[in-house]
Amino acid sequence: MVPRRRGGGVMRLDLLLGELPGLAEALAAVDAFDQALAGGLLRPQPAQAAGLAALADAVAASPLADRVAEAAGKAAAGVADEEHLTALAAARTALLGAVHDALLARVDEATGRTRDDAEAFVPGETPSPNLLTAARAWLCDLARAGWRGMDHELVSAAAPVVSALLSDPALRRPALLLDGFAAELAASCPGRTLDRIPLRRWADLWTRGMLLTRPGALTAPAATPVSGRLLPLGVDVHEHATAVQAQVHAVLEPADGGPSRLVRASVSAPKPDTVVGAGLWQLLRPHLSLLAAAGDGRAVELTGMPVTGEGDLLWSDEHARPGEQTDVFATARVALPAVTGGPAAPLDRHPARIAEPVLVEGYTVERDGEALVLASAAGRLTVDASRVPAASPLTAQAVAASGACIGLLRWDCGEFRLQPLAVRTTVRNKAASVQAGAWAGGTSDKNAAKAEKAAADAVAALHERAGRLLRR
Numbered sequence: 001m002v003p004r005r006r007g008g009g010v011m012r013l014d015l016l017l018g019e020l021p022g023l024a025e026a027l028a029a030v031d032a033f034d035q036a037l038a039g040g041l042l043r044p045q046p047a048q049a050a051g052l053a054a055l056a057d058a059v060a061a062s063p064l065a066d067r068v069a070e071a072a073g074k075a076a077a078g079v080a081d082e083e084h085l086t087a088l089a090a091a092r093t094a095l096l097g098a099v100h101d102a103l104l105a106r107v108d109e110a111t112g113r114t115r116d117d118a119e120a121f122v123p124g125e126t127p128s129p130n131l132l133t134a135a136r137a138w139l140c141d142l143a144r145a146g147w148r149g150m151d152h153e154l155v156s157a158a159a160p161v162v163s164a165l166l167s168d169p170a171l172r173r174p175a176l177l178l179d180g181f182a183a184e185l186a187a188s189c190p191g192r193t194l195d196r197i198p199l200r201r202w203a204d205l206w207t208r209g210m211l212l213t214r215p216g217a218l219t220a221p222a223a224t225p226v227s228g229r230l231l232p233l234g235v236d237v238h239e240h241a242t243a244v245q246a247q248v249h250a251v252l253e254p255a256d257g258g259p260s261r262l263v264r265a266s267v268s269a270p271k272p273d274t275v276v277g278a279g280l281w282q283l284l285r286p287h288l289s290l291l292a293a294a295g296d297g298r299a300v301e302l303t304g305m306p307v308t309g310e311g312d313l314l315w316s317d318e319h320a321r322p323g324e325q326t327d328v329f330a331t332a333r334v335a336l337p338a339v340t341g342g343p344a345a346p347l348d349r350h351p352a353r354i355a356e357p358v359l360v361e362g363y364t365v366e367r368d369g370e371a372l373v374l375a376s377a378a379g380r381l382t383v384d385a386s387r388v389p390a391a392s393p394l395t396a397q398a399v400a401a402s403g404a405c406i407g408l409l410r411w412d413c414g415e416f417r418l419q420p421l422a423v424r425t426t427v428r429n430k431a432a433s434v435q436a437g438a439w440a441g442g443t444s445d446k447n448a449a450k451a452e453k454a455a456a457d458a459v460a461a462l463h464e465r466a467g468r469l470l471r472r
Contacts, residue, residue: 013378015110016409016416020102026095029058033092034203040146041075041085049076052088059091082140089210092203097349103411107356108341116261118343119309123216127170132213134161135178139209142185147202150191158182174212181205204350211347221345223306223314228254229323230263230302230313231331232294233357234406234421235437237280237389241273244280246287246437248294249357249408249421251335252302252313261340262357265290265313278439280391289317291440297433299323311342328422328433332359332406355408360418365400372399374418384410384417392436394420401425 036044036051044052056072059065068091071084080088108115126132138158145154158178165175184202188194211217231251238245245268252263267287275283284291293300301323306314336359344353360381363374372383385396387410399405402423410417422435 012110013376013381015106016381017379018106020106023099023102026058026099029054030092030095030203031199033088034199036075037143037203037206038147038197038199040144040149041078041080042144042146042149043078044076052076055088055091055095058095062094064091064094080144082136085140085143086136086210086214089207092207093211093347093349096351097346100344100349100351100354103351103354104344104356107354107409107416111356111358112337113339113341113356115341116309116343118346119222121346122219124219126215127218128165128168129215131161131164131168131171132174132215135165135174135213136210138178139206139213142206146191147185147188147194147197147199148191150185150189152186152189155182155185155189170218173218174209177205177209177212181209204352208347217347221308221310221312223308225304226252226254226307227303227305228252228256228301230265230293230300230320231326231335232297232300232437233328233332233336234408234435235291235294235440236355236387236408236419236421237391237436239276239280239389242270244269244271244283246284246291246440248290248437249355250294251331251339252307253335259340260335260338261311262342263307263311263313265315267291267315276390278391280389281440284440287315287317288441289320289322290315291437293322295435295437295440297326297328297435299326309342310345310348328406328435329359329404329424332357351411354411355419357406357421358409358418359404359406361404363403363405365402367400372396374405382415382417383407384412384419387419389436391439393438394423394434394436398425398434399423 032051032054036048039045039048041048052072052075056065056069059068064087067087071080071087074080074084075088104115107113138161141154141157142150159182162175162179162182165171165178181202184205191197229252231253233249233251236247236249238247245266247264247266250263250265251260253260267284267290269283269286271280271283281291290300292298301321303319303321305316305319308314336357341356360374363376363381366373366375366380368382372385374381374383383399385399388394388396399420402425404424405418405420406422407418407420410419420436422433424431424433426432
C-alpha cells in the first residue's frame with residue numbers, strides 16, 4: 001500500500017493478502033481439538049477421538065510426536081491423566097505458536113522489518129508447588145467435564161484455589177488468569193444450556209492455565225537498562241469491567257547509537273465498572289508523563305529505563321523526562337522502515353498477540369457493509385474499528401475522512417486487519433492529526449469533560465468509603 005521507496009509500515013500489501021501454506025491445516029487441527037474439549041474427555045465420542053487424533057497428526061513431525069500420540073490415545077479412551085492433558089495443551093500451543101511465527105514472518109516480509117531472535121527459555125523457580133498442583137487438578141476436571149458438562153459446583157471449586165494463589169505475589173499471573181476464566185465460566189453455567197460456546201477463547205485460557213501452572217513456567221523476563229529517545233506512535237487502550245490498561249507503542253532510539261527498536265510501555269489501574277469512556281484517563285493520570293507525551297506528540301528522554309528482550313519497557317517516571325515536540329506521522333514515515341522488532345516470549349506466541357505498528361498511506365476509504373476498508377491498487381485492508389477506544393476523539397468518521405493512518409496490524413477472523421492509533425485528515429484545507437490517546441492529558445470536548453468529572457467524583461467517593469472501612 002506504501003511503495004518501498006517511500007518507506008512506511010505496510011509496503012507489500014499483496015504479501016499480507018496471500019495465502020500461507022499449511023495455515024488452514026494447522027488451524028483446522030486446533031479447531032478439531034477445541035471441539036473435542038467442548039464435549040469433555042471423560043467419555044469421548046468417536047468425533048472427539050477424531051479431533052484428538054487430528055491434533056496428534058499435526059505435530060507428528062515434531063519432538064512432541066510420541067508423547068502427544070500417547071496422550072491422544074489415552075484421552076480418546078477416557079483415561080487421560082494430568083500428564084496426558086498437559087501434552088495435549090503443549091501440542092495445541094505449539095501449533096498456534098507456529099501459526100504466529102508464520103504470520104509474523106509474513107508481516108516482516110511485507111514491511112521489510114528485521115526482528116531480534118528470542119532468547120533461550122530458562123525455567124524459573126516453582127513457588128508454592130502444591131497450589132499450582134491444585135490449580136492443574138481443577139483444570140483437568142474441567143477438561144474431563146467439557147464446556148457442555150460444566151456446572152456451578154465444578155466451576156466454584158476454583159474459588160479456594162484462586163484465593164490462595166492471589167495471596168502469593170509470585171503467583172499473581174496464573175491467579176488472575178484462573179480468576180477471570182472461572183468468572184466467565186460461572187456466568188455461562190450450566191454448559192448444557194449454552195446456544196453458542198466461545199471455543200477458541202476458552203480453549204486458549206484452559207491451555208494457558210495448564211502450561212503456566214507447570215513447574216518452572218513462571219519466569220520473570222530479564223530486563224536491562226536502556227537510555228535514549230522514545231518516540232510514541234500511539235496508545236492502545238484495553239478496558240475490562242474491573243481494570244484498564246493503556247499500552248503505548250513507540251520507537252526507541254538508543255543513546256549508544258544502536259539500531260532503533262519497537263517497544264511498548266504499559267500502565268494499568270483497577271477501576272469501578274461505572275467508570276467508562278473518557279473517565280478512564282482519570283484512573284491512569286498517575287502515569288501522566290508517559291500518556292501525556294503520547295497524547296501531545298512529544299518525545300520522552302529515557303535514562304536507565306528497564307526493558308525486556310521482548311521490547312516491554314518496565315515504566316518508571318523517575319527514569320523519564322519530557323522531550324521536544326514531535327510529529328507522529330513524521331516519526332512513522334522516517335523511523336518505522338528501519339526499526340527492529342522484538343521477539344515473542346514462548347508462551348506468548350499466539351496469532352491474537354500480533355500487534356505490529358505500521359503506517360498506511362495512498363488509500364481511499366470504502367465501506368463494506370458496516371466495515372471500513374482501506375483500498376489501493378495493491379489490495380484492500382479491513383479496519384478493525386471495534387478496537388478504537390471510546391475514551392478517544394478517534395472515530396470511524398475520522399478514519400473514513402483520513403488520508404494516512406498509523407495503526408496496529410493484527411490478525412483476526414482469518415485475515416490481517418488494521419487497528420487505527422492515529423489518522424491524518426484535512427480540516428479547512430489544513431492537515432490535522434487525530435490520535436486515540438489525545439485525551440490522556442485532558443480534553444476540551446464537552447461530553448468527554450463531563451465523563452471525566454463523573455469519574456473523578458466516583459473515584460473520590462470510593463476512596464472515601466474505603467478510608468472509612470479501614471478506620472473501623
